[in-house]
Amino acid sequence: MNYIYIQEAMKIGSGKVSVRGWVHRERGSNKLKFVTLRDSSNVIQCVFEQKDFEKRWDEIDHLQIEASLEITGTIKEDKRAPTGYEIHVEDYTLVGSSDKFPISKDQSVEFLADNRHLWLRSRRMIAIMKIRSTVFGAIDEYFKSSGFYEYHSPVFQAVQCEGGSTLFSVDYFGKKDVFLAQTWQLYAEPAIFALEKIYTISPSFRAEKSKTSRHLTEYWHAEMEMAWSTFKDIQDHGEKLIKHVFKKVLENNKEELKILERDISKLEPIINKPFIRMTYTEALKVLKEKHQMDVEWGKDLRTIEEEKLTSLYDVPVICTHYPKIVKAFYMMEDPKNSEVVEGCDFLASEAHGEIIGGSQREHDLEKVKQRLIAQGEDPANYEFYLDTRRYGSVPHGGFGLGVERLIKWVCGLENIKDAIAFPRTMERYKP
Numbered sequence: 121m122n123y124i125y126i127q128e129a130m131k132i133g134s135g136k137v138s139v140r141g142w143v144h145r146e147r148g149s150n151k152l153k154f155v156t157l158r159d160s161s162n163v164i165q166c167v168f169e170q171k172d173f174e175k176r177w178d179e180i181d182h183l184q185i186e187a188s189l190e191i192t193g194t195i196k197e198d199k200r201a202p203t204g205y206e207i208h209v210e211d212y213t214l215v216g217s218s219d220k221f222p223i224s225k226d227q228s229v230e231f232l233a234d235n236r237h238l239w240l241r242s243r244r245m246i247a248i249m250k251i252r253s254t255v256f257g258a259i260d261e262y263f264k265s266s267g268f269y270e271y272h273s274p275v276f277q278a279v280q281c282e283g284g285s286t287l288f289s290v291d292y293f294g295k296k297d298v299f300l301a302q303t304w305q306l307y308a309e310p311a312i313f314a315l316e317k318i319y320t321i322s323p324s325f326r327a328e329k330s331k332t333s334r335h336l337t338e339y340w341h342a343e344m345e346m347a348w349s350t351f352k353d354i355q356d357h358g359e360k361l362i363k364h365v366f367k368k369v370l371e372n373n374k375e376e377l378k379i380l381e382r383d384i385s386k387l388e389p390i391i392n393k394p395f396i397r398m399t400y401t402e403a404l405k406v407l408k409e410k411h412q413m414d415v416e417w418g419k420d421l422r423t424i425e426e427e428k429l430t431s432l433y434d435v436p437v438i439c440t441h442y443p444k445i446v447k448a449f450y451m452m453e454d455p456k457n458s459e460v461v462e463g464c465d466f467l468a469s470e471a472h473g474e475i476i477g478g479s480q481r482e483h484d485l486e487k488v489k490q491r492l493i494a495q496g497e498d499p500a501n502y503e504f505y506l507d508t509r510r511y512g513s514v515p516h517g518g519f520g521l522g523v524e525r526l527i528k529w530v531c532g533l534e535n536i537k538d539a540i541a542f543p544r545t546m547e548r549y550k551p
């Protein structure tokens with residue numbers, strides 16, 4: 121039998137077809153049974169008539185949600201059917217019967233999380249996972265077509281880069297100074313001397329203790345690092361990357377965005393309009409003028425302030441030149457003002473928050489050492505990294521993009537947990 125996807129069968133639209141999938145919905149009487157069959161491509165209504173299956177009617181009558189079936193029958197247009205087509209079943213095989221499926225309507229978030237392995241089959245999760253697949257492909261495509269090499273860093277690391285408070289320690293054969301990667305950065309910088317322009321998409325781990333709608337403990341991190349960059353290059357690549365991803369999702373996933381009830385008009389400006397670029401100091405001024413909010417110079421922007429700032433625009437804000445004290449040790453001091461660094465946060469529209477953190481890197485050996493000490497680190501543990509500043513140091517920079525945050529934004533999700541199949545947070549690491 122030549123099985124085709126439901127979507128293809130509907131495209132053919134008439135005649136005999138064979139499809140296979142899972143029972144999405146079922147209802148019936150003693151004469152007819154309606155099964156909505158689901159495969160990865162779509163759903164379709166299938167009708168069984170009792171008179172065609174007298175000997176097997178008991179089996180058909182007892183078909184449960186999520187039983188797997190192979191079906192052969194005649195397809196035709198039917199306006200009343202959920203997706204506009206119906207298959208009149210002529211033959212079928214019950215491949216795997218199903219117990220009573222635990223997920224029905226109106227279940228709690230907790231229940232769905234406990235049954236995540238089954239909830240993945242929902243149309244909502246299928247739509248999100250398809251968009252996720254597009255997003256990963258688009259990131260790859262952007263970097264490859266911009267001359268970046270894919271490069272991989274270790275997950276077990278003996279250094280920290282984004283602050284000790286979110287490190288996960290690992291028992292490494294009894295040694296305790298081993299952590300899961302928060303970022304690839306300290307292992308990426310050494311490689312730019314070999315490959316110049318590199319990127320990766322890989323998991324990062326952060327022991328996030330606060331419950332927010334945009335922090336996971338394990339997330340996928342798209343990172344890039346490049347030699348000879350200017351600070352502007354870093355911002356330009358971030359903006360072009362986001363535009364490319366949004367464009368690909370709009371091209372490939374209109375159906376999925378519809379299932380998610382995403383307002384597409386919100387996505388178009390991201391592709392077509394330049395992002396807003398402003399310094400941290402300008403951002404404080406805007407917050408004061410437009411929202412009467414006072415932020416003391418030198419304090420990091422909090423979520424509420426980021427949301428107020430971005431609510432003024434329909435594109436992201438690239439906020440630059442933060443105070444040195446709120447940013448990581450590796451960020452380049454602004455040559456014109458040593459109080460600030462050439463670091464940038466991309467703040468998404470529609471209150472989705474920080475999507476990218478990036479910077480030009482400090483390439484002066486002594487300054488890097490001093491800032492490590494200021495952050496309570498022992499430079500001796502960073503010798504391999506400091507060698508990047510000893511042997512032919514060059515201007516360079518890079519950024520990290522949280523892929524689930526980008527998916528949350530493009531799909532318009534309320535919580536980052538739905539942007540990944542099996543989310544990991546402080547409370548949840550099962551199933």
Ligand code: ATP
Pocket residue numbers: 282326328334335336337338339341474475476477478520521522523524525
């Ligand atoms: P935040 O202030 O939101 O915690 P951060 O400043 O810690 O972010 P970076 O260290 O700059 O973030 O990491 C780069 C990117 O990785 C962020 O811009 C964000 O998109 C993503 N990211 C960081 N932490 C998480 C997390 N816990 N879960 C999901 N994505 C994250």
Ligand code: MG
Pocket residue numbers: none
């Ligand atoms: Mg953080």
